[in-house]
Amino acid sequence: MTGLAFLIPIALGMGLLGLTAFLWSIRDGQYDDMDGAANRILIDEEDEPV
Amino acid sequence: MNSPAPIIADSSALATTRFTVPGMKCAGCIGKIERELPKVPGIVAARANFSAKRVAISHDPAVGEDALIAALLALGFEAQPVADNPLGVDDKERKRLTRALGVAGFGMMNIMLLSVSVWSGADGATRELFHWLSALIALPVIAYAGRPFFASAWMALSHRRTNMDVPISIGVILATGLSLYETITGGGHAYFESAVMLLFFLLAGRVLDAVMRDRTRAGIGALLGRLGKAASVIGPDGSTRRVAAGELEPGMLVLVAAGEALAADGAVEDGGSAIDNAMLTGESAPEPVGPGAVVHAGAINLSAPLRIRLTRVADDTAIAEIARLMDEAGQSRSTYVRIADRASRLYAPVVHSLALLAFAGWMIAGAGWHQSLTIAIAVLIITCPCAMGLAVPAAQVVASGALLRRGLLVKDGSALERLAECDIAVLDKTGTLTLGTPRADIAALGAEARSIALGLAQASRHPLSQGLAATLLRAGAVPAAITDVREISGQGLTGRWQGVNVALERPDGADQALATRLRIGTAAQTITFADPLRADAAATLAALQAEGIAASILSGDRAAPVVAIAQQLGLASVAHASPQAKLAALESLKAQGHRPLMVGDGLNDGPALAAAHASIAPGTASDASQQAADAVFIGEALMPVALAVRVARATMRIVRQNFGFAIAYNLLAVPLALTGLVTPLIAAIAMSVSSLVVVGNSLRLARAARA
Numbered sequence: 001m002t003g004l005a006f007l008i009p010i011a012l013g014m015g016l017l018g019l020t021a022f023l024w025s026i027r028d029g030q031y032d033d034m035d036g037a038a039n040r041i042l043i044d045e046e047d048e049p050v
Numbered sequence: 051m052n053s054p055a056p057i058i059a060d061s062s063a064l065a066t067t068r069f070t071v072p073g074m075k076c077a078g079c080i081g082k083i084e085r086e087l088p089k090v091p092g093i094v095a096a097r098a099n100f101s102a103k104r105v106a107i108s109h110d111p112a113v114g115e116d117a118l119i120a121a122l123l124a125l126g127f128e129a130q131p132v133a134d135n136p137l138g139v140d141d142k143e144r145k146r147l148t149r150a151l152g153v154a155g156f157g158m159m160n161i162m163l164l165s166v167s168v169w170s171g172a173d174g175a176t177r178e179l180f181h182w183l184s185a186l187i188a189l190p191v192i193a194y195a196g197r198p199f200f201a202s203a204w205m206a207l208s209h210r211r212t213n214m215d216v217p218i219s220i221g222v223i224l225a226t227g228l229s230l231y232e233t234i235t236g237g238g239h240a241y242f243e244s245a246v247m248l249l250f251f252l253l254a255g256r257v258l259d260a261v262m263r264d265r266t267r268a269g270i271g272a273l274l275g276r277l278g279k280a281a282s283v284i285g286p287d288g289s290t291r292r293v294a295a296g297e298l299e300p301g302m303l304v305l306v307a308a309g310e311a312l313a314a315d316g317a318v319e320d321g322g323s324a325i326d327n328a329m330l331t332g333e334s335a336p337e338p339v340g341p342g343a344v345v346h347a348g349a350i351n352l353s354a355p356l357r358i359r360l361t362r363v364a365d366d367t368a369i370a371e372i373a374r375l376m377d378e379a380g381q382s383r384s385t386y387v388r389i390a391d392r393a394s395r396l397y398a399p400v401v402h403s404l405a406l407l408a409f410a411g412w413m414i415a416g417a418g419w420h421q422s423l424t425i426a427i428a429v430l431i432i433t434c435p436c437a438m439g440l441a442v443p444a445a446q447v448v449a450s451g452a453l454l455r456r457g458l459l460v461k462d463g464s465a466l467e468r469l470a471e472c473d474i475a476v477l478d479k480t481g482t483l484t485l486g487t488p489r490a491d492i493a494a495l496g497a498e499a500r501s502i503a504l505g506l507a508q509a510s511r512h513p514l515s516q517g518l519a520a521t522l523l524r525a526g527a528v529p530a531a532i533t534d535v536r537e538i539s540g541q542g543l544t545g546r547w548q549g550v551n552v553a554l555e556r557p558d559g560a561d562q563a564l565a566t567r568l569r570i571g572t573a574a575q576t577i578t579f580a581d582p583l584r585a586d587a588a589a590t591l592a593a594l595q596a597e598g599i600a601a602s603i604l605s606g607d608r609a610a611p612v613v614a615i616a617q618q619l620g621l622a623s624v625a626h627a628s629p630q631a632k633l634a635a636l637e638s639l640k641a642q643g644h645r646p647l648m649v650g651d652g653l654n655d656g657p658a659l660a661a662a663h664a665s666i667a668p669g670t671a672s673d674a675s676q677q678a679a680d681a682v683f684i685g686e687a688l689m690p691v692a693l694a695v696r697v698a699r700a701t702m703r704i705v706r707q708n709f710g711f712a713i714a715y716n717l718l719a720v721p722l723a724l725t726g727l728v729t730p731l732i733a734a735i736a737m738s739v740s741s742l743v744v745v746g747n748s749l750r751l752a753r754a755a756r757a
Binding site for chain 2: 004008011012015016018019022023026031032033035036039040041042043044
């Protein structure tokens, strides 16, 4: 039963972490430009000359 | 992300300005803007939003808007500054629901974890601890995630009405209260998980609904975002000043630079260019314009500067009208919506009475107040008429959104119902089966003749001149410099080209109504015009036939051209029909028990459009006809007409399925709940799933319009 004392806070903490990440991602505007995100992957980085 | 949003060290000292950049079409454009702009002195960072075609620039406040526009232009992008929320489109509602959904999801998972432990046999102090933990999580979660429902229920109750959020709110609050009581008294059953799960699934439904609505509006929203925000007004002294779109007035003369978006409707006074009218017609090919041409707000001037005399501004523009029509479509009051509303309204008190009766009944039967209350809560939750309330609007929102993307604007939901019921189609000829604008046959003209003809035709507002000029511009002709251009009404145009007299004039012989004669010196050539059929007319009629709808032509035009087109398309035809005759023809069809679909554009079709069971007008139709019609299609294709009928029928199929499902669900679930066979948890799942099934079923319509 003492295991519960660790496991429940861990479970809650992880859940809260996920929730915070989700709320942050909304506030950060990560769902504002879904088409742009799909396109950005095609942008070539300007590589430093080797 | 390849190019992360740059971190701004001292954002207080920086200004952020947003621009709409319609020219952003690919990943390369995003990269170019975000990479190159910060190299300009004074600009710290640029961030492109591809979906909204907007760029936010963080810059030194000393750098003005004009300098930023110039910087974007140097990269090859025409830009217009926008206000922070230029469309008035609010996605706050969706964000609020999404946040609530996230919170409810978190609560549901954790409480479920604890509940499963209780169900698998935790008891004594452990069970009490778990119940307390559940309460600790559930109370704030319910308070936060339940707010949309509580607020809506409170609104309804304070107006002495009831809506479907009332039983939900009562159910959730009762279940929470009962569970809290159980927790405090150390009882064996808590229903926190049911309450939170109900909220989670209901919120999922609401979010889906909000996303659907946003998407339906997105088409219009993206278009409105491309409206010019300001225009350069030319003063009497020839100087120009920028005037915001809202302050423009009809009659003003504005200068539209190449690449600029028009801020109001108007007619071209001077200059020849091509405009991108994709916003209004969905047609991506540039449309040539010359003096006299009518241009609309939102069109983008592509090649050369134009001077435009404004005719309609702000809320009177064609595009604002479209936005208004869309709004009307959203607030439709169709038969099915009314049935659903009435059913939901009558049904909500029934839900409450049933729950109360269940409680009283089980109390009398001696079940004890705890069990009776549990059953009453289950009845309350399971019989909530959400699925019934969603059955119609969900289907109509998806269908009109899908049709809008295919170039057909349905004005309201009842139009979809009536379109679905049509069994015979009557089509006008000019402007409906045909394009309605004369196209010149210029195959016989040489390059020199073409450029002279264009130089002359550009000077006139006569429909034939405009048709000729449009055809020539499309063929790539360059206007010749013509001096002394004079237009004699009813006779034609004359002018001088390199010392030679040139003219576009009426040919001899009155029968050739659609022709003009080009004279260069003494040589003369006759140019004939035709009003061509819409390219997909035959395919559209075949598609209508496939839906079991026979079509015929009802035209006010002369017999010969009507018969020619009727034979070409294999249709029956009536020519020489006056507006009264058209009306009578539709009335007689209705008297025979048919439900006619009228497709027409002219003023003379107005009464027939209004009398028909359902009606569709092309976007080029007169205002009166567009008002009378149930739907308006834009662009040169006729296919949206057939598509409208097909999607309308699919919509009604889906609506009937939704109704059938909602009724069957209630018939099955209510007796089970009343007999106490359903726990609040199962009730929460069943009820939410029924709503999601209805929404999901409606979403299938988006695919129906695509095929």
